[in-house]
Structure formats: structure tokens, C-alpha cells
Amino acid sequence: MCVYKRMFESENKILTKEGVLHFLELYESECLPFSPDFSEFIIGPLMDALSESSLYGRSPGQLVGSGSPLGLKLQKFLVTYVSLLPEEIKSGFLLRFLQKMTSRHWCAVPVLFLSRALASVPRCKALGVEGLLALRDVLRCTMVTHQVLLRGAAQCYLLQAALRLVDVEQVSLGDVSALLVSLRQEESLGRGTMLWAELCDWLRGNERYFRQPSASGSQGLQEASLTTYVKNLIQEYVRSPAWEAGEGSLVPDGLEARLTATMVLLAVDVEAKKAQNSGKQRTQNVLGLFLDPLLGALVKFSTNAYVPVPKTDRCLQLLLTLLHTCMLRGSGAQEDEVSILLQSLLMSASESVSEFILRRLTMDELRTVSDLDRCHLYLMVLTELIHLQLKLGWKAGAPICRVISPLKNACIRHLQETDSGQEPTLARQIQRVTSMATLARVCEAIDLQPALQQESLNTGPLERFLSTLPFNQTLQKPCAEDPESSSFFEESSSCQGWGKIVAQYVHDQWVCLSFLLRRCHPLEPAAEEDKLEPSLPSVRTPAQTLCAALDALSILPSDQVSPVFCCMKALVPQLLTSSESLCVESFDVAWRVLTSLSNTQLTFWPNLRAFVQFVFDDTILATAAKTKGQAYFRIKEIMYKIIEMSAVKTGVFNTLMSHCCRSWLASARDPQGSLSSARHYSELILEACMFGTVFRRDQRLIQDVQAFIESLGHDCATNVVMESTKKEDCYVRVCAIKFLCLLDGSNTAHKSFMEDLAIKLLDKDKQVNQSRARYYQNSLQHRVKNRIWQVLLTLFPRFDQNFLNEIIDKIFQAGFANNQASIKYFIEWIIILILYKFPQFLPKFWDCFSYGEEKLKTSICTFLSVLSHLDIIIQNIPEKRQVLKQALLVALQWGLSHNFSIRLYALVALKKVWAVCKALYMEECDAWTALIECSLSQAESVHGTGNAKKNWQRIQDHFFFATFHPLEDYCLETIFYTLPRLSGVIEEEWITLGRFSSFTDIPSGSGPLWCFSRTLLCELNPGDWSQQDAGTGSGEADGPSEQADVQKKIIPWGHDLLDADLELALQDRAAKLGKSISRLIVVASLIDKPTNLGGLCRTCEVFGASVLVVSNLHCVHDKQFQHLSVSAEQWLPLVEVKPHQLPGYLQQKRAAGYTVIGVEQTAHSSDLVQFCFPEKSLLLLGNEREGIPANLLRQLDVCVEIPQQGVIRSLNVHVSGALLIWEYTRQQLLRRAGAPS
Structure with missing residues (x-):
């Protein structure tokens, strides 16, 4: 133990990892007797060592997504060790194990694999109430700052561990529900997942064995069964709380509502499993039994003016939480029977709820600062009811429809009222904030749902009011001496928060203005009667409105600037020609606001999307490109800044590329679409084609673990409830490639765009060749060149002979450069395709063999490899004899080279060309038969022993000569996955066809490119032989090729x-x-x-x-x-x-x-x-x-x-x-x- 402890504490992490692995392997070879000291050693030094994230990295050669070797050994060790522990010891050991996970700072990766190991422990009755508390501490404290995907997966494993290890006779259903509410439904425990089904099965099998609480308990719930527990739970929830307060009471935090909603839906699903043959009626009866107390309370809201405010808050929170929780998770999830029944039951109380919300929002009943949270709750419920009504079918006389117009009119009336020169009261200011927030939500609902525009009848007064509203007008703070506002000033925290209230008020103003500008300048053509008159002040003076938007950005907090960006998007196109400097200033201010919150995840991504939609709006891009003024160059400058930011913040460039490609494709589908914006900003596509950074080791570890979680598929509930954000760097290139594949080669503008991009890619390749940066396998330079040639190969079918005349010399010149193996394969492939499609370029190809050997060195192997595929090249040539004779001469000439590599490639080419000659029965070659047959026979015999024989066999068996077919293998799968994999490119660069199809922002194309390879190439493993450029020499190769990330020219x-x-x-x-x-x-x-x-x-x-x-x-x-x-x-x-x-x-x-x-x-x-x-x-x-x-x-x-x-x-x-x-x-x-x- 002392030796292991010293290894665990070593500063050398390699030694630490070796020690941990060796220790975990102890129980694989032999079972050691139990010792208390051994358990203490596991809880102490071993778990301390396991907290180091770097130990969980992949082994060399291990595929991405296959998981951590140390994590797998930890899982096997814990399963074996706990299984061998005496029953009376297991409980204490596992409890201390969990408590250790809460006693220090843990990174996300160790917690994930420790949780996974716990979830694999065989079922046993080990954990009681104290164990559930320890699990809750891990969920609420240890994991709170972890990466979202890793945190979600760890939550799934910890719940599975609880289901396996909890002794149900020691815990109550209340204890279990307290654990469940600690799980985040948006990350792990989502309805419709396998984890939810597993939890339902566990509850169903154990519901009658849970510990009963004492009769003298505070709640007095009798938990004879899950159904009884949930029924009593919801009755207790709906009952007015003993701590009932007055009008100024705070809104509950919603935790109890989430607990109740989760247990209700779990109980309903458990009952549905019990009565699978009873059909819909049983489920409806159970759900009605549970919801009767809630529905009974909701229907009284409109008729009973004295319902306690805390009770209404709790009931509305439960209604909202039930609707959110019942939705099945996953991108393709459909509504199930329970969801439909629940929505139908809750909609039966919609008339009472909507009238109650109308009264509360418009009748001066919200008078204190704490009522603003209540206003937010009411508006969320109202929005949800509107969505439900639209889903069930919009009817003119529906209860929710009848409140929209009165609500809108009342809000306008409250906002138009003046204070008659008196100091504003707190109640008056709160009503203004409430009215503006309500009006903003109504505008959003009308904007998103066309049916509401018809229902609201005359929207003219709303637009006229919004256009005359003084924007950025702050609310005056109520006077401290005002008796009505004294309660406000008694709460110091509320007093300090008045600035937040004003910010919310200004934010809601800009939401309304955004609605107004979209109505005046719709993105899609509107009917004549729907268009607003241009005489509205805010519309008539866009420059003043844009200046007000800049002022708003300076006063609004970063999480509330999105509607201002939306307004600027509508205003800037009108001013870009007449007030360019003001527009440029708006770009700069918006960029400063965006970058100031780059570390705030919850607000950064929504604001980034709004910013990109504003600055890179197709209308703004086209107008700026026409004038080529300050705005045009500032947009390009911002574009490069976004690309630079994406090197340290993964996913930023993805947002920009996805937006631009979607908008450009939309304009390209127009019969007159000319891709003008894309052509003027082609640098964006160019950078996207080459994009990708070399990550640090810790970043690669997180990416590897995320890939492992995603590889688990539906077995891990996190993959179902959390849709993939597609933020990986590879999706930038996927987006660019899919965009290029959808362009029409017969369209002159599209063809010109692709040709211009190809020339820029070739120039970039030449620039990389001339760079003094270190160029070794899998270096950044190697990866960039690899991406360049992948794109060129993808674009090749759109190149005609005239364009190839311009670039053929550059392609041949690239073949002479010092290239890594993968680059050589791509260059050779594209040369083969060019010569196959346009044999007119064969003379230029033969010229490549005319340079002296000292100048060419081993780069001539590139062209000898092309020669090996002459059978493909000459398929379209009527007269093949002259070409074959020239090929034989070249192969024989270079077969006499003093360089061993060149001789090998020349002999392979000679053997393949001669096979074609014999197949065509060329009489002109009869005179050469004896010479060539003798030469090939001599080559076989000379290479019959030692290392020469090995290398001769390796090169003949190499995939590029033995399996690869330049025509049948031409597809995205081969270009972006198979060929990089076989040529030693690092796994981060492999892009499977599944990644192309899963990226749905851009539709997939059709044709051969989108098919799978028709050869056995995809089934091969990387071989020993790889093409390499090196200096001249006469020696013979020996030993296996080294595939590590090292510089081949230097090592x-x-x-x-x-x-x-x-x-x-x-x-x-x-x-x-x-x-x-x-x-x-x-x-x-x-x-x-x-x-x-x-x-x-x-x-x-x-x-x-x-x-x-x-x-x-x-x-x-x-x-x-x-x-x-x-x-x-x-x-x-x-x-x-x-x-x-x-x-x-x-x-x-x-x-x-x-x-x-x-x-x-x-x-x-x-x-x-x-x-x-x-x-x-x-x-x-x-x-x-x-x-x-x-x-x-x-x-x-x-x-x-x-x-x-x-x-x-x-x-x-x-x-x-x-x-x-x-x-x-x-x-x-x-x-x-x-x-x-």
C-alpha cells in the first residue's frame, strides 16, 4: 500500500496512471481477502488519485467514442470488489464512497466515470436515507458547474445507482421524490426515455415496500401505495399553505411544483403499465383522480375573488410544470396518450384561468415589486394556453381567444395614462411595467401565430401607440415619502433592484418595436391590407430609432439586448446608403456588447444568434457589397473576429456559417438568384473549408468523453433529452461542403463562384507550402492542406476543360511539393480523374517525368502512382496504344533509379501497365515482351529475400494499388472518412457520412457523392506502407512505419x-x-x-x-x-x-x-x-x-x-x-x- 500511495501522489502523471491501473487490475487476477484498511485505502488515496482528469485519456490507437480504459477498469474493479464484500460491510463502504464524492472538488470527467462504476454495481440493499442524502449532495453541489452533457450523463448513472442500491424498506416515497427533484429534467430524467421507463418499473415493483412515515409526521401522508401517495401529495399541495401571506408575498420557487408534477406523471405511467390491456379509460380515470383537486381550484379562480394569492401561484405553477414535464423528450418524439389527456383536462379550466389572468394583469391588483414575478408567471401560463389552443384547434369563441383583445386594450390604456404632474406611486409604476410586459408578450404571440392577428381584429391602434411610445424612457423611482410605496422601501433588496425593473421595462419596449418594424417591413411580402402606413413616427424616422437602439444597448444588461438587435436588423438596411457611419457604429457597439458577455453561457449563445442575424442579414450584406464602403470592410473585419473567437470558443463559427449558408441557398433557389452576397464574401466559405484548430490535451479529453456519451445513443437518457448542438469544429466544414454540393453547376453564377473558390484554395495550398511553420504529420499545416484537397476533390465534377486549363499546372506543381501521405493520395486521385475525363491533358502529365531526378527526388512517386491506374485513365481514349507505349517507357526509365522507393513505385506501375497491354493484345509490344517479362521476373527474384521482399509485398498490397478504384470510390465517405483513416490522419479529422446527414441546417444533396463506396475500401485497416516524400538515397527500407504524431522529415x-x-x-x-x-x-x-x-x-x-x-x-x-x-x-x-x-x-x-x-x-x-x-x-x-x-x-x-x-x-x-x-x-x-x- 505504501508503494501504491507513493505512485498515486507522484508528480509524474504517467507514473500515477500506471499505479492506478495496476491497483485496479488486482482483482482481475486474484481475489484478495477483505481488510478494513483496504477499504480505507480505496476511499482515501485511490479516490484522491482518481480525481485527476488526465488519467482518463484514450490509449494510443483507441477509437474516438470507445471510452476511457481507466474508466472501464474502475467499473470492473468496483463491481468485483463490492460483490466480494460481506453484506454487513457493503452499506458502510458505498456510503463513504458517495460521501467522498461530496467532500472535495471534482472535475466532470472523474465524476462521470465514478458514477458509471456505481451504476454497474450488482443490485443490493445497501443505501438508506443517509445514502439518498449523499446522492442529493453530489447532484446539487459537486456537479453544479460541470459541462452540461457530462453532468447530464452523470445524473443518469447516479439515478441508476440509486435504483440498484437503495433499500426500499429503509426509505419512504417522500425520500425518493426528494432525490428525483434534484435531477434536471432538461438534462437527464425526461419523460419517454429509457431511464424514465426503468424508474417506472422500479416504482411499480417496490411501491408497497417503501417505509411508512410516522403518523405524527408534519404531512401525515399515508403511503400505502404510489397512487395513494401521489393523491395525498397533490391534495396537500393545492391546499392553502399554513404560512399564507398577504398581497406582497413572494412567488414560490417552483421546486415543490416540479416534485409534484414529476410524481404525478410517474404514477400515471406506472398505472398505464399495470393496465396495458384496460386501454385509455383506465389512464383517464387515474389522471382525473390525481388532477381533480387542481382542476377544482383552477375553475374557482374567475368566480372567487378571495382565493389566497399563494394558492393561485402554486396552482398555476403546477399547471405550467405539468404541461412542460408531460412532453416526451427527443427530436422526433410524438405526443402520447397521457400528454393528450392531460392537455385536454387542463384546457377545461382555461376559461377560468384566462379570465383570472386578465383581471390580475389589468385591474391594478399587482402593486408591489414581488408582484412582477407573479406577472411573469401569469404571462407564461397565458402563452402556454395560447399554444395549447392552437394545437387543439383555434376557434373564434374559445375562452383564451376572448381575452386577447381586452388585454391589449387595457395595457394600452394603462400606458397612456399620465400622473397629472404628481409623483408616481409604486403601484402605478408596477402597473406600467406589468402592462408593458403583457403588451410585449401579446406582440410576440401575434407575430408568431397568424391566427391571432385575425382574432385581434383591428391592430391599427396597437401599432400607432407603439410608434409614438418614447423609447428608452426610464421609470421614475417612486418617492420614499409616499405611504403607498413605503413597503417597497422597507425591502432594501427591492430598492436596489429598481434598475433591473427599469431595464425589463425598456427591454419590453424594444420587443414591441421589433414587432412593429416587422409589420412595417415584413420579411415576406404581405397583403396590401396588412401593410402599415409609413407615416408612423418610429417607422418614418429610422435614423432616430437606430440612435435610440444604440442608447438602449448602453443601458440594457447583456441578457436583454436580443430585441434591440432584431430592431437594428430592420433599420440598418434603410440607412446603409444614406447614413453609413451610423450603421458602422451600430456594428461596433453590437460587437462590443456581444464580446463583453462571452463567458456567460446562458446569454451569449442567444445573443450571438441575434447578432449574426443582424450583421449578416442578406439584405445588409448585399447593400454593403454594392457600395464597398466602410460597412463592407467592417463586416469582413467582424467576420474574421468571429473566426478568431471560435478558436477559443467552440461553436461560434458554426452559428455564422449555418446562418449565411441558409440565407445564400434561399437566394440561390430564386430563378434570378446569383449568389452575389456569397461571391462578395467568399472568404467566409474559404475559411470554413479549412477551419479546425489543434486542441489542447484537456480539451481533447472533454471532446473524447462527449463522443463516448454520444456513442451510447438512447441507452443514455441525456442523448435523448438534449439535442446535439453541433458545435464541433467539423460541422463548420460539413456546412460548407453541403452548401457547395447544393450549388448548380449548370448555373453560370454558381459555376463562377465554385471556380473562384477553387483558385483561392490552390493559392492557399501554395501559401502553406511556402510557410516556415513546422510541417509534420497531423500538424495544423498538414490538416489545412488535407482539407483543401478534400474540397477540391468534392468540387471536381463542376470543373470544365477551360477552367482546368487554368489550374492544371498548379495541381501538377502541388504534386512535386513535400507532402504527407494523405495529401499525396488526394492529389493523385484528382489527377487520375482529370486525365480520365479530359485525356487532352496527358501530354502535360508526361512532361512531369522529364525533370531531373535530383530535382524531383521521391516526389516522382506521386506521378508513378497515377501511372499505376492507367487502366482507368485510358477508358475514354479510342487509340490506347500510343499512351501505353509511353507509359511503358516511363516505367522502365524510372525503374533504373538509384532510389529504392522510386524503383518500387516504378516496378508497380510497370507491372500494372504491362497487364493492360497483355489484356489488349498489343502487337507493337511483342518486341518488348521478353525484356519486360524478364525485368519483372528479375524484380521478383531480387526482392525475394529480406526487407526488400517485405516492402515489395507491402506496396503491392497497399490499398491505393490493390483495392482503391478512383471512379467507384468517388463519394463523400471515401473523401472525408475512409481515405484519411487509411492514410494515418488523426481521428479528429475523420468525418463520417452520418455527420453529413445529421447536420440538418442545410439539406443533403443527391447523386454519387452521397452514396457509399462500392468497393471493399471501407473494410480495410491502415497498412504498413505509406507514401512519403524524402530525400534521395539508395538504401532499402526496414521495419514498420511509425504512425505517431511526429515530423517525418525530422525524425x-x-x-x-x-x-x-x-x-x-x-x-x-x-x-x-x-x-x-x-x-x-x-x-x-x-x-x-x-x-x-x-x-x-x-x-x-x-x-x-x-x-x-x-x-x-x-x-x-x-x-x-x-x-x-x-x-x-x-x-x-x-x-x-x-x-x-x-x-x-x-x-x-x-x-x-x-x-x-x-x-x-x-x-x-x-x-x-x-x-x-x-x-x-x-x-x-x-x-x-x-x-x-x-x-x-x-x-x-x-x-x-x-x-x-x-x-x-x-x-x-x-x-x-x-x-x-x-x-x-x-x-x-x-x-x-x-x-x-
Whole structure:
């Protein structure tokens, strides 16, 4: 335990993870006897270690969405350990486990996997009331700040754990309902999910076994069954509370209403499961039984003026919560029988409720600050009743319809009343705020529901009143000496909150103005009789109204600016030509408001959508593009700022792209649609095609865990109740690609837009090639180039011969560049398609082989790979003979290259071209038959042994030559998923066809692109061979390809083709310098300090080591390194190997015949004095503090330690390395001299 504890507390997180994994594997191999100390160790040091989020990362090579290996082992361990615990111990252990989850700060990832492990524990009666309280503490305290998706999934697992572990005989239904109300229905416990069904089954099976509360309890509920409990619960809820207060009482927080509504619907669904054969009548009877007390109270609201205010609040809250909770969750959810019955029952009380709301809102009954919350409740109920009436069928005489017009007229009358020069009273000001809020809600309802416009008959007075309303007019604070307002000033918090009241009043004014402007300037053509006269003041003076909007943005809080943005969207197009500077100022002010709240999630996203709809409105974009003035360039500047913001706030660019693509597609469908806006702002599509950032490790961890949760599908209720927001970076590219696929290639404007985009993409590719940024596999530069060629390949069918004449040279030139494997495949593919569709370009293709070998180096392999698919290219050529003869000449010419890679590619091309010639029975080639057959036979025999044979077989079996078909595989699936997967591109870049279809903001297209691949390509796994651009050489490749995120040009050991070349180069360099040739490799990748590295570099050079391996080649520029190395780095080969790549590197060197020797003190270390070094030795040095990690100790062939006589535990790592390097050199010198070592 002491050893494990030290590993758990280590600063080295790799060591901590190894220790945790090893500990969790204990019970997989053997069952240890139970010990109280062991349980304490789990609750203490182990759970402390498990709180570190970084331990839950994916293993190398593990697919996204497959879950954390440590999380899976934790789940197995907890299941096994709890199963083996004695029954009397389980309860205490699990309770302490839960209490530990509340005793410290936990991040979202550990809590998720701990909750999942708890949910997997076999059913047992372990938790009582104290256990439920601990679960509630986790839900309410520990998880409150976690990411929404992870928090929702953890809630699901904790509820499942409760259903498995609770002893129902120790808890009451009241205790259970208190736990359920702690769950957020919008994140986890939604009706219609599998979790809801599981909870119903659990309640059904245990309802008669729950503990009965004492008769003397405060509520006195007799819980003989779930039905009885819920019936009594709702009766207690509806009954007037004992703490009933006066008119100024606060509105209840709604928690009790949520509890009651949840238990009512659970009980109804449980009864429905019991009586599946009884049909609808049983459900209706049960629901009516439960709701009778509520309905009885609601129908009295309009006739009984003395119903206590707290009772009306509670009843309306329950009505509202029942309607929200009964809705089935999920994007495709339909209303079920219970929802329809519930809505029908509640609508039976709509007349009484609507008349009650009309009276309360218009008859000066709301007089205190606390009544404003009550006003908000009334308006929410009113809106819900309007939606229900529309759903059930709008009828002219319906009760809810009859209150709209009186409500509107009364609000206008209250707002038009003046104070006759007297100081305003609190009651008067509250009534004004209430009337304005009500009028805003009526405007929203009329705007969204056309049926209400007809019902409200004459809307002219409303529009005239709104147009003359002085906007941004603040409410004067009531005088403190006023007796009527004394209660207001007695509440200091209310006094301080008067500014919020005024802000809400101004906000509601702008909601009304937004309605007015939409009526005057509708987005869709309106009938003549529906259009408003342009003489209304607010409409007639848009410049003054826009200035008022800017003033409103300066006084409104950030969560209330959306309606102002909506108004600005209607006003700016009218002023963009005449008052451009004012419009630009409105852009700037709106942007400042948006960025000031970027850390406030609840308000940022709605405001971002409103801002994007305002600034990037198609009318504004088109008008700004015509004038090309300040507004045009400011819009582009804001566009780039949004893209920049999206690098740190995922999902921002998605909102902009989705809006613009939808609006541009709408205009493109118009017969005269010319994509003018899209053409003027094509940089947006260009940036979207290349968009995507390289995330930090902690960000990738959160994304991996979210992908894991989403992969669970309907098994995790969170995926059902929370619709995917599609905020991942890949959806920006998905949006852009779907937009491009929907453009019409026969439309001249569309075709011109796509051609312009293609030219810009090729220029961007050239710019990336010329960049001095590091270009290695899966670097940002590699990813950008990969995305560029994916888009070009997608656009190819829309290119005609004239346009290809302009860009063909750029495409061929890109083939000569230094490219990663995935880029080469895309370039080769598009060249094949061009030559297949337009054989006229074949002469330009043959010219690519005419450059000298020294200039081309191995990039000629790109064109030899194209040549291997000549059977596809010549399908449309009537006269194939001349092309085949030229292909044979090229293949034979490059088959004589001194570079091993080029020879391999040329032989593959020769073999495939010759097979086509034989299939066509070309008589002209008869004279060549003997020569070619002999050459191919000789190639097979030469490559019959050793590494050459392996590489010859690998390249022939490679997917690009053996399986890939350029025509049948041409689809989005291959371009964006299969080819990146097979070419070693990081998994973050893979976009499945499912992601395209799930992104519904833009409709999917049709045609071959949207089909699945017709070959077996998608079933293949990544192979050993990969196309690589490297320098020339004559060696033969050896060893497997390294697929890690490393720079291939800088790390030669990561290449198949360069191992032998590197060794020959090092030997040649040593010979030229007159140095002895050593086979010692010193690996110092674990060493951090530049002083130690500099000293080692000097020691290695002095004693003739062949290579020094470091973690980062940039260390040679460090002044401390240079001070100790004294230019040794200029005479000693250095190789970069990252610490996480060491396992693969050591394995590769062992396969090459090296003995891996570690310098470490272990139980089985060999004494340096007695150890005999092999000639091919690899010396691995440990970290200054931590030594050699445990995962690398397993890969060592031998450990060597230096004998010590003193008290100090160890030597400096540089000194240790120098001693072993000298000992190796001494032994090798003695061997060469013939003396025994």
C-alpha cells in the first residue's frame, strides 16, 4: 500500500496512471481477502488519485467514442470488489464512497466515470436515507458547474445507482421524490426515455415496500401505495399553505411544483403499465383522480375573488410544470396518450384561468415589486394556453381567444395614462411595467401565430401607440415619502433592484418595436391590407430609432439586448446608403456588447444568434457589397473576429456559417438568384473549408468523453433529452461542403463562384507550402492542406476543360511539393480523374517525368502512382496504344533509379501497365515482351529475400494499388472518412457520412457523392506502407512505419525507407571526419535540463557515440546547452524522439538488433563492473527526478547500475551517462586491440 500511495501522489502523471491501473487490475487476477484498511485505502488515496482528469485519456490507437480504459477498469474493479464484500460491510463502504464524492472538488470527467462504476454495481440493499442524502449532495453541489452533457450523463448513472442500491424498506416515497427533484429534467430524467421507463418499473415493483412515515409526521401522508401517495401529495399541495401571506408575498420557487408534477406523471405511467390491456379509460380515470383537486381550484379562480394569492401561484405553477414535464423528450418524439389527456383536462379550466389572468394583469391588483414575478408567471401560463389552443384547434369563441383583445386594450390604456404632474406611486409604476410586459408578450404571440392577428381584429391602434411610445424612457423611482410605496422601501433588496425593473421595462419596449418594424417591413411580402402606413413616427424616422437602439444597448444588461438587435436588423438596411457611419457604429457597439458577455453561457449563445442575424442579414450584406464602403470592410473585419473567437470558443463559427449558408441557398433557389452576397464574401466559405484548430490535451479529453456519451445513443437518457448542438469544429466544414454540393453547376453564377473558390484554395495550398511553420504529420499545416484537397476533390465534377486549363499546372506543381501521405493520395486521385475525363491533358502529365531526378527526388512517386491506374485513365481514349507505349517507357526509365522507393513505385506501375497491354493484345509490344517479362521476373527474384521482399509485398498490397478504384470510390465517405483513416490522419479529422446527414441546417444533396463506396475500401485497416516524400538515397527500407504524431522529415527513425539510409549516412559522415564508427545509441529523451543534455552531447561526441536521441531538437539553441556542449552538436548526429514515442522507438531498435540497456537501480540490476556491452547497444537514461518510467522498464533487455560507496542515493544523470559511455568505449577499444575486456 505504501508503494501504491507513493505512485498515486507522484508528480509524474504517467507514473500515477500506471499505479492506478495496476491497483485496479488486482482483482482481475486474484481475489484478495477483505481488510478494513483496504477499504480505507480505496476511499482515501485511490479516490484522491482518481480525481485527476488526465488519467482518463484514450490509449494510443483507441477509437474516438470507445471510452476511457481507466474508466472501464474502475467499473470492473468496483463491481468485483463490492460483490466480494460481506453484506454487513457493503452499506458502510458505498456510503463513504458517495460521501467522498461530496467532500472535495471534482472535475466532470472523474465524476462521470465514478458514477458509471456505481451504476454497474450488482443490485443490493445497501443505501438508506443517509445514502439518498449523499446522492442529493453530489447532484446539487459537486456537479453544479460541470459541462452540461457530462453532468447530464452523470445524473443518469447516479439515478441508476440509486435504483440498484437503495433499500426500499429503509426509505419512504417522500425520500425518493426528494432525490428525483434534484435531477434536471432538461438534462437527464425526461419523460419517454429509457431511464424514465426503468424508474417506472422500479416504482411499480417496490411501491408497497417503501417505509411508512410516522403518523405524527408534519404531512401525515399515508403511503400505502404510489397512487395513494401521489393523491395525498397533490391534495396537500393545492391546499392553502399554513404560512399564507398577504398581497406582497413572494412567488414560490417552483421546486415543490416540479416534485409534484414529476410524481404525478410517474404514477400515471406506472398505472398505464399495470393496465396495458384496460386501454385509455383506465389512464383517464387515474389522471382525473390525481388532477381533480387542481382542476377544482383552477375553475374557482374567475368566480372567487378571495382565493389566497399563494394558492393561485402554486396552482398555476403546477399547471405550467405539468404541461412542460408531460412532453416526451427527443427530436422526433410524438405526443402520447397521457400528454393528450392531460392537455385536454387542463384546457377545461382555461376559461377560468384566462379570465383570472386578465383581471390580475389589468385591474391594478399587482402593486408591489414581488408582484412582477407573479406577472411573469401569469404571462407564461397565458402563452402556454395560447399554444395549447392552437394545437387543439383555434376557434373564434374559445375562452383564451376572448381575452386577447381586452388585454391589449387595457395595457394600452394603462400606458397612456399620465400622473397629472404628481409623483408616481409604486403601484402605478408596477402597473406600467406589468402592462408593458403583457403588451410585449401579446406582440410576440401575434407575430408568431397568424391566427391571432385575425382574432385581434383591428391592430391599427396597437401599432400607432407603439410608434409614438418614447423609447428608452426610464421609470421614475417612486418617492420614499409616499405611504403607498413605503413597503417597497422597507425591502432594501427591492430598492436596489429598481434598475433591473427599469431595464425589463425598456427591454419590453424594444420587443414591441421589433414587432412593429416587422409589420412595417415584413420579411415576406404581405397583403396590401396588412401593410402599415409609413407615416408612423418610429417607422418614418429610422435614423432616430437606430440612435435610440444604440442608447438602449448602453443601458440594457447583456441578457436583454436580443430585441434591440432584431430592431437594428430592420433599420440598418434603410440607412446603409444614406447614413453609413451610423450603421458602422451600430456594428461596433453590437460587437462590443456581444464580446463583453462571452463567458456567460446562458446569454451569449442567444445573443450571438441575434447578432449574426443582424450583421449578416442578406439584405445588409448585399447593400454593403454594392457600395464597398466602410460597412463592407467592417463586416469582413467582424467576420474574421468571429473566426478568431471560435478558436477559443467552440461553436461560434458554426452559428455564422449555418446562418449565411441558409440565407445564400434561399437566394440561390430564386430563378434570378446569383449568389452575389456569397461571391462578395467568399472568404467566409474559404475559411470554413479549412477551419479546425489543434486542441489542447484537456480539451481533447472533454471532446473524447462527449463522443463516448454520444456513442451510447438512447441507452443514455441525456442523448435523448438534449439535442446535439453541433458545435464541433467539423460541422463548420460539413456546412460548407453541403452548401457547395447544393450549388448548380449548370448555373453560370454558381459555376463562377465554385471556380473562384477553387483558385483561392490552390493559392492557399501554395501559401502553406511556402510557410516556415513546422510541417509534420497531423500538424495544423498538414490538416489545412488535407482539407483543401478534400474540397477540391468534392468540387471536381463542376470543373470544365477551360477552367482546368487554368489550374492544371498548379495541381501538377502541388504534386512535386513535400507532402504527407494523405495529401499525396488526394492529389493523385484528382489527377487520375482529370486525365480520365479530359485525356487532352496527358501530354502535360508526361512532361512531369522529364525533370531531373535530383530535382524531383521521391516526389516522382506521386506521378508513378497515377501511372499505376492507367487502366482507368485510358477508358475514354479510342487509340490506347500510343499512351501505353509511353507509359511503358516511363516505367522502365524510372525503374533504373538509384532510389529504392522510386524503383518500387516504378516496378508497380510497370507491372500494372504491362497487364493492360497483355489484356489488349498489343502487337507493337511483342518486341518488348521478353525484356519486360524478364525485368519483372528479375524484380521478383531480387526482392525475394529480406526487407526488400517485405516492402515489395507491402506496396503491392497497399490499398491505393490493390483495392482503391478512383471512379467507384468517388463519394463523400471515401473523401472525408475512409481515405484519411487509411492514410494515418488523426481521428479528429475523420468525418463520417452520418455527420453529413445529421447536420440538418442545410439539406443533403443527391447523386454519387452521397452514396457509399462500392468497393471493399471501407473494410480495410491502415497498412504498413505509406507514401512519403524524402530525400534521395539508395538504401532499402526496414521495419514498420511509425504512425505517431511526429515530423517525418525530422525524425528519420519513423520511416520505413530511411533507417538504412540514416545508418549509411552516419557511417559515411564518421569516415569523412576521421572518427571511429561506433554502434552506441544514447537515448536522453527523458532528460529535461539543458545543462545535462549539453554535457551529454559533449561526452557522446568525445567518445564517438553514433547518435544522441533527445526529446526536442530545439534544445540545441538553449544558451545553457551551448555553454556545456561547446559546439559538440555540430559534430554529433542528433535525433528527436518524444517521450511518448519511446516505446515504439525501443521496439524498433530491438528489432534492428540492438540491446536496450537502462541505467537504473532495480532489484535485478547488473553491476557495471561485471557487465559486458554488446557492440550494438542502446543506452536509455532516466529522468533527473523520476528515473525510467515503469512502462519503459518492461521494455529493457537489461538494467545496469553503478556501484556506489557513499551515502547519497544516486549520481547526476549526466555523470551516470558519461560513466557508462566510457565503459562501453573502453570495452570496444579493448576488443579491437584483441585483449579480453
